[in-house]
Each structure stands twice: as structure tokens, then as C-alpha cells.
Amino acid sequence: MTRIGFALVILLVESATAVATPWLFSRMVSSLSRPETLLAVPIWLIAQYAVIRIISGLASPLREFLVKPVETDLERRVAVLGLRHLHDLSVRFHLDRQTGSLTRTLDRGADAVGTLLSLALFNVLPNVIELIMTLTVILKIFDWRYVALLLVALGLYSTVSYVFTRLRMTARRARNRASNQAQHQLVDSILNFETVRSFANESHEIERYDAARRDLRKAEISLQRYVSLSQISRGFLIAATTTTLLAMAAHDIVLHRLAVAQFVLIGSYLSGLYSSVGALNYVSAGWRNARVDLENYLELLAIRSEIIQVPHPVHLAGKLSEAGAAAVAFRHVSFGYSPARQILHDVSITVPAGTSLAIVGHTGSGKSTLGRLLTRAYDPTEGSVCIDGHDLREIAPADIQNIIGTVPQDTVLFNSSIGDNIAYGDLSASREDIENAARSAQIDAFIRELPDGYETVVGERGLKLSGGEKQRVAIARVILKDPRILLLDEATSALDTRTEVAIQKELAILSQARTTIIVAHRLSTVQDADLIVVLDAGRVVEQGSHPELLSAGGHYAAMWAAQAGENAA
Known part of the structure; x- marks a missing residue:
């Protein structure tokens, strides 16, 4: 606030010098117009003029120097607030998001608040102060007719500006929508590069992006049309007002009501007035443009997460080394992603601390949904999911x-880097801890063979690594995290058989002493689990150990026989 206070003081001084400059210049013209003073140059007036110009020249950059840190800090805070809010939103929101348009919304929101502050301190206040001071001087030196004409002209000017600004707002909204769509098409195409390439659909993606850019082009042209019409209208109004005022001043000179110096003064003030009103029109447009840019940002902030934290939550230790394994219980859990799509029906499962649970079933049975409920990506519509009884x-x-x-x-x-990706499991971990985790995940030797070792950059989404290598990085990350509960969500289903066997050994070591929940399709990966639960259409149809379920001859036995047949084939 101290910086803003100094900036306002400098602003007042700057505005005063801007109004005083034409008046001082007219004094010099008046002094030099008298025959008896033609040979005696009014040095003192020139010196005053020089001082005012120096002050005016220093004021603006000094004001910007004081305000810029405040402006950039405000932009930073708004951007960080937006990102924090995004991370607070539920998984449901992020599954539906468009990454490209979302990043543009955050960028525009941060830029808009900086624009508003800049407009207020560098445009609104300076020009309002100069307008008031200038009209006061004109009223003092000239008669009321000049002020009345100027006020009428300013009113017309403001009305024209307001009308065209409203039109530009609508056009700018359309431009923003088109820009968001083009950005979304671009990001979506690049992120899914491998899919595009595998289906040879490069031309299709290019056509989609070209169509989005064509829509953006139309929106840009529409916006520029209103900008140009606004400038033409204001230019015509300025020309008409200037002509009328100068004609009035010339007539008053003929009638000896005004001197030549005052004619020069009114001309100088007219230029200043138009500049101030034009700048204020830019403020009006800039304000509305910034408001349009803020709309999506504010709408984003207005979205509330369906996952709500209670005012006084229970705090539990997170690391296995701190509190040991945790007990898990699903108590009469029902859930649907929408009222018309019920996934789970009255599911009850108890997992004692330190034991393992495997959840199996056909595709769409609700296996992964139970895992999402455990991480509280969603809340059950009925029943509860508990950790250590909470x-x-x-x-x-x-x-x-x-x-x-x-x-x-x-x-x-x-x-x-690979090192950074492993360290994400515990940002406070030392380099030694990171390397120990990599060794436990059987990936340390591979990393050391790379030219840059742990500093090797893995590429976008880890594309430079194979599936098995990425899984080992994920395991090392979880080892470093040292969680009390381990959730394996189809952790090896995308791997080849040989790699899967190797990864399974590492997962078995990782799951020791931890409560482990395994969501799996391949039954060969879960036969050692303490409890196996079979889901069918969102209901628990069987549960027990591997031998018990095989001997029961039910769903599990049928699935085991089917998969054994597939493997034999």
C-alpha cells in the first residue's frame, strides 16, 4: 500500500504539470507577442516550462516503477488462486475438463486483474484529474459557452463509446469462445499424438484445427469491425467539436474578447481533452474486455467441489513407519456416477490392517469405482468408506x-527428470532416499546406464520410457511415499507377461506389512490375496480365499477356468 500511496502523490503532481504546460506555453506566446518584449526572451518562463517538462517526464516512469511490483504480485496471486481451486475440485470436474481452454481461462484471469489495476492507476485517475483541472481552467479563462459545448461533446463522445463498447463486448466473448475451442483442438491433438498417428488421422486433426482457426478468424474480423466503426465515429465527433470551438475562438478574437495566446491555449487544451476522453474510452473498453476475460475465471472459481471437507476434520498419520497399516471398511456402499447410472449396490467389505484384498469381476462390474471411492475421488451416495473406523x-x-x-x-x-518423478512421492526426500527407492523398485541399474542418469528427462507423460519402466518409477515413487495403504489399480494389466511377472514380484515386496487393495482383471495376479471379492453388476456375489472360491464352483471358478483356457490357447 505504501507504493500505491507514493504512486498517487506522483500522479497528482503529473496531472498538475500536464494542465500547467499549455497555460505556461500560452504565457510565453503572449509575452513574445508584445513588441516591447520581442528582444527580451522571458527566460524565467522558459525555465519554468523546462522544470515542468522534466517533472512530467520523470513522473510516469517512476509511477510505473512503483506500481509494477504490485501489479505482477496481484497477477501471481490470482493465477495461484486459480490453480489451487482447480486442485481442490473433484475428479468428476477434471474428467470433463478441456485442458487447453482451462489454461487460457487462468491466463486471461491473471492478465485481466493486472489490466484493471493498470487501467485504474495509469488511465482512469490521471485522465479524470486532468479533465477536471482542464475544464476548471477553461471556465476561469474563457466563458461558459466553451465549457457547455465541451460538456455536450463529451457527453456525445461517451454515448458513442458506450454503444460501441457494448457491441465489442459481445464480439469479444465470441472471439474468446472461438479462441478457447481452437486451443482445445490444438492441445487435444498434441496430447493424443500417438493415437492420431496409429490411425493415420493427421489430416483429420489438421482439418479440425483449421476449422477452429477459421471460426476464430471470423470472430476476430467481427471484433475489428466494431473497433474501426467506433474509431471513425469518434474521429468525426472530434473534428466537428474542434472546428466549432476554434470558430468560436476566432470570432471572439475578431471582437477582441480573446487574445492570440488564449486561442493557442484553447487549441492545446482541446488536444489534451480529446486525449483524456479517448484514454477514458479505452478504459471503458479495456474494463469491459477485462471483465469479459474475468467472466470464465470467476465462473471457474464459483464451481464448488462435491468433495467437501468438514470444519474440524480428523487427522491421521500417513506413513507406514509412523502408524503401521490401516484398516479399511466399505459399509453398505451404493454409488452411481449419475442417478440414471447406478454402479454399486449395498457393498460391504472389511479389510483388517495389514491384510490384502483383491477385487475382481468382469468389465463394468464396479471394481475401479471402489478404488476411486477409497481415495475419495467421489463420495458414496449411500453408506460409508472408512479408514481405521473413521x-x-x-x-x-x-x-x-x-x-x-x-x-x-x-x-x-x-x-x-526420472529423479524428480521418483521424488514426487516425498518432496522432502534426500538423494540417497530416492536412489534407495529406485533400487527397491529394481530400476536403479537401468537409470545409471542412461547418459544423464537420474537427470534424464522422461518426456511428455513419460513417453520416453517403456510401460515396465514407467511402472517401476511408479513403484519407486510409492516406496518413497511409504503409505499405510497400497492401492494397485490394474497395475500390471497393460504389461507383457514377462514384465508383469517381474513387476508382480516388486509389488509383492511393496505390499508386505501394508494393507493392500488390488483391483485386477487377471486372476493370476490375485491368487495370494487374503480375501478375494467378486463383483458382478455392482454387487458382491462371492468372497473368500482363492482355494475357497475355486472349490465353490461359482463366478470366480468360471472366470478362472475361462482365463486358464485363454492362456493355454
Whole structure:
């Protein structure tokens, strides 16, 4: 606030010098117009003029120097607030998001608040102050007719500006929508590069992007049309007002009501007035443009997550080394992604601390949905999911994520070094801890063979690594995290048989002493689990150990026989 206070003081001084300059210049013209002073140059007036010009020249950059840190810090805070809000939103929101348009929304929101501050301190206040000071001087030196004409002209000017600004707002919204769509098409095409290439659909993607850019071109042209018409209208109004005022001044000179110096003064002030009103029109347009840019950002902030934290949550330790394994219970859980799509029906499962649970079933039976409920990606519509006897809705969300370590089917890595990706499991870990985790995941030797070792960049989404290598990085990351609960969500289903066997050995070591929940399709990976639950159409149809379920001759036995037949074939 101190910087803003100094900037306002400098602003007042700058505005005063801007109004005083034409008046001082007219004094010099008046002094030099008298025959008796033609040979005696008014040095003192020139010196005053020089001082005012120096002050005016220094004020603006000094004001910008004071305000720029405040402006950039405000932009930073808004951008960070947007990202924090995005991370607070539920998985449901992120599954439906368009990444390209979302990043543009955040960028525009941050830029817009900087624009608003800049407009207020560098445009609105300076020009309003100069307008008031200038009209006051004109009223003092000239008669009321000049002020009345100027006020009428300014009113017409403002009306024209307002009308065209409203039209530009509509056109700018359309341009923003077209820009978002083009950005979405571009990002979506690049992110799915491998799919595009595998289906030889490059031309299709290019056509889609070209169509989006054509729509953007139309929107840009429409916006520029209103900008040009606005400039033409304002230019005509300025020309008409200037002509009328100069004609009035010339007539008053003929009648000896005004001197030549005052004619020069009114001409100088007219230029300043038009500049101020034009700048204020830019403010009006800039304000509305920034408001349009802020609309999507504010709409984003207005979205509330369906995952709500209670005012006084329960806090639980996250690391296995701190509190040991955790117990898990699904109590009469029912859930649907929408009212018309019920996935789980009255599911009850108890997993004692330190034991393993395998959830199996056909595609669409609800296996992965149980895993999402455990991580509180969603809340059950009925019943509860508990850790150590506490409903997940009572536990701090960050604690839930710390307690659970997930190895997913498709491991997504950051476009950073392998070392950084492993360290993501525990950002406070030392280099030695990272290397120990890599050794435990059987990937340390591979990393050391790379030219850059742990500094090797893995590429976008880890594309430079094979599936098995990515899974080992994921395992090392979870080892470093040291969670109390391990969730394996189809962790090896995308791997070849040989790699799967090797990864399974590492997962078996990782799951020792931890409560482990395995979501799997291949039954060969879960036969050692303490409890196997079979889901069918969202209901628990069987549960027990591998030998018990085989001897029962039910769903599990049929699935085992079918998969054994597939493997034999």
C-alpha cells in the first residue's frame, strides 16, 4: 500500500504539470507577442516550462516503477488462486475438463486483474484529474459557452463509446469462445499424438484445427469491425467539436474578447481533452474486455467441489513407519456416477490392517469405482468408506491421500527428470532416499546406464520410457511415499507377461506389512490375496480365499477356468 500511496502523490503532481504546460506555453506566446518584449526572451518562463517538462517526464516512469511490483504480485496471486481451486475440485470436474481452454481461462484471469489495476492507476485517475483541472481552467479563462459545448461533446463522445463498447463486448466473448475451442483442438491433438498417428488421422486433426482457426478468424474480423466503426465515429465527433470551438475562438478574437495566446491555449487544451476522453474510452473498453476475460475465471472459481471437507476434520498419520497399516471398511456402499447410472449396490467389505484384498469381476462390474471411492475421488451416495473406523468424509482430504499410495494401470509422469518423478512421492526426500527407492523398485541399474542418469528427462507423460519402466518409477515413487495403504489399480494389466511377472514380484515386496487393495482383471495376479471379492453388476456375489472360491464352483471358478483356457490357447 505504501507504493500505491507514493504512486498517487506522483500522479497528482503529473496531472498538475500536464494542465500547467499549455497555460505556461500560452504565457510565453503572449509575452513574445508584445513588441516591447520581442528582444527580451522571458527566460524565467522558459525555465519554468523546462522544470515542468522534466517533472512530467520523470513522473510516469517512476509511477510505473512503483506500481509494477504490485501489479505482477496481484497477477501471481490470482493465477495461484486459480490453480489451487482447480486442485481442490473433484475428479468428476477434471474428467470433463478441456485442458487447453482451462489454461487460457487462468491466463486471461491473471492478465485481466493486472489490466484493471493498470487501467485504474495509469488511465482512469490521471485522465479524470486532468479533465477536471482542464475544464476548471477553461471556465476561469474563457466563458461558459466553451465549457457547455465541451460538456455536450463529451457527453456525445461517451454515448458513442458506450454503444460501441457494448457491441465489442459481445464480439469479444465470441472471439474468446472461438479462441478457447481452437486451443482445445490444438492441445487435444498434441496430447493424443500417438493415437492420431496409429490411425493415420493427421489430416483429420489438421482439418479440425483449421476449422477452429477459421471460426476464430471470423470472430476476430467481427471484433475489428466494431473497433474501426467506433474509431471513425469518434474521429468525426472530434473534428466537428474542434472546428466549432476554434470558430468560436476566432470570432471572439475578431471582437477582441480573446487574445492570440488564449486561442493557442484553447487549441492545446482541446488536444489534451480529446486525449483524456479517448484514454477514458479505452478504459471503458479495456474494463469491459477485462471483465469479459474475468467472466470464465470467476465462473471457474464459483464451481464448488462435491468433495467437501468438514470444519474440524480428523487427522491421521500417513506413513507406514509412523502408524503401521490401516484398516479399511466399505459399509453398505451404493454409488452411481449419475442417478440414471447406478454402479454399486449395498457393498460391504472389511479389510483388517495389514491384510490384502483383491477385487475382481468382469468389465463394468464396479471394481475401479471402489478404488476411486477409497481415495475419495467421489463420495458414496449411500453408506460409508472408512479408514481405521473413521468415515472418509470426517478425515482431512490431504491425510487420505498421504495414507494411500496408488500404482495405476497407466502411470503418468511429469515431463521432468526420472529423479524428480521418483521424488514426487516425498518432496522432502534426500538423494540417497530416492536412489534407495529406485533400487527397491529394481530400476536403479537401468537409470545409471542412461547418459544423464537420474537427470534424464522422461518426456511428455513419460513417453520416453517403456510401460515396465514407467511402472517401476511408479513403484519407486510409492516406496518413497511409504503409505499405510497400497492401492494397485490394474497395475500390471497393460504389461507383457514377462514384465508383469517381474513387476508382480516388486509389488509383492511393496505390499508386505501394508494393507493392500488390488483391483485386477487377471486372476493370476490375485491368487495370494487374503480375501478375494467378486463383483458382478455392482454387487458382491462371492468372497473368500482363492482355494475357497475355486472349490465353490461359482463366478470366480468360471472366470478362472475361462482365463486358464485363454492362456493355454
